[in-house]
Amino acid sequence: DGGITQSPKYLFRKEGQNVTLSCEQNLNHDAMYWYRQDPGQGLRLIYYSQIVNDFQKGDIAEGYSVSREKKESFPLTVTSAQKNPTAFYLCASSLEAGTNYGYTFGSGTRLTVV
Amino acid sequence: QKEVEQNSGPLSVPEGAIASLNCTYSDRVSQSFFWYRQYSGKSPELIMSIYSNGDKEDGRFTAQLNKASQYVSLLIRDSQPSDSATYLCAVKLGYGGATNKLIFGTGTLLAVQP
Numbered sequence: 073d074g075g076i077t078q079s080p081k082y083l084f085r086k087e088g089q090n091v092t093l094s095c096e097q098n099l100n101h102d103a104m105y106w107y108r109q110d111p112g113q114g115l116r117l118i119y120y121s122q123i124v125n126d127f128q129k130g131d132i133a134e135g136y137s138v139s140r141e142k143k144e145s146f147p148l149t150v151t152s153a154q155k156n157p158t159a160f161y162l163c164a165s166s167l168e169a170g171t172n173y174g175y176t177f178g179s180g181t182r183l184t185v186v
Numbered sequence: 187q188k189e190v191e192q193n194s195g196p197l198s199v200p201e202g203a204i205a206s207l208n209c210t211y212s213d214r215v216s217q218s219f220f221w222y223r224q225y226s227g228k229s230p231e232l233i234m235s236i237y238s239n240g241d242k243e244d245g246r247f248t249a250q251l252n253k254a255s256q257y258v259s260l261l262i263r264d265s266q267p268s269d270s271a272t273y274l275c276a277v278k279l280g281y282g283g284a285t286n287k288l289i290f291g292t293g294t295l296l297a298v299q300p
Contacts, residue, residue, distance in 0.1 A: 105287075107290075112194070112292065114290050114292035114293060120287060121261045130287075162229055172278070172286070173235075174222075174276070175230075175232070175276075175288060177229040177230050178229060179228045179276055182230070
């Protein structure tokens, strides 16, 4: 079955540590997105990518980095510069930009600072 | 002014009643509109999309769009306890086809009472 796989489901980060969240899709979607969800604040866009080897900052990119070396993969690194990383992270994908399709979401990664 | 606004709720309705969820958006050039359902601790799931003024029905769900009033709504007929979730409204701005970014509201929590 086609879909988006995020791993791990739960992740614990120590102070000053970088961690990487995985996102893989087999839907043959062109665009991929990373969102952060905090209680009462809805979904906030971190980074997005419309094609391989290209990505754009979203509204809250500081302290995060991404890569898009393959169409299927869009990993997110939460760096030590991100001072408040505890949140629910959602990866999504969609068909090419300019279409009227919505997003398909992965199951999410819950990151906690310990 | 927020780009996509929803009443946070909770909206409480008895089982079997019609639940009406509302969403307003600020950008007149918005082209595509989506409703997502998100159960507690889970990722959002696309349930309805609408692009043209009027109503669109899918089973117990009806999406309504009024671009002149910049208003989109979701009606859930014969509400069931399993419909209890947060409903996210999302809008695609459609600037020149350059991006497929969705702007999300903060969601309305629906509680269906048995």
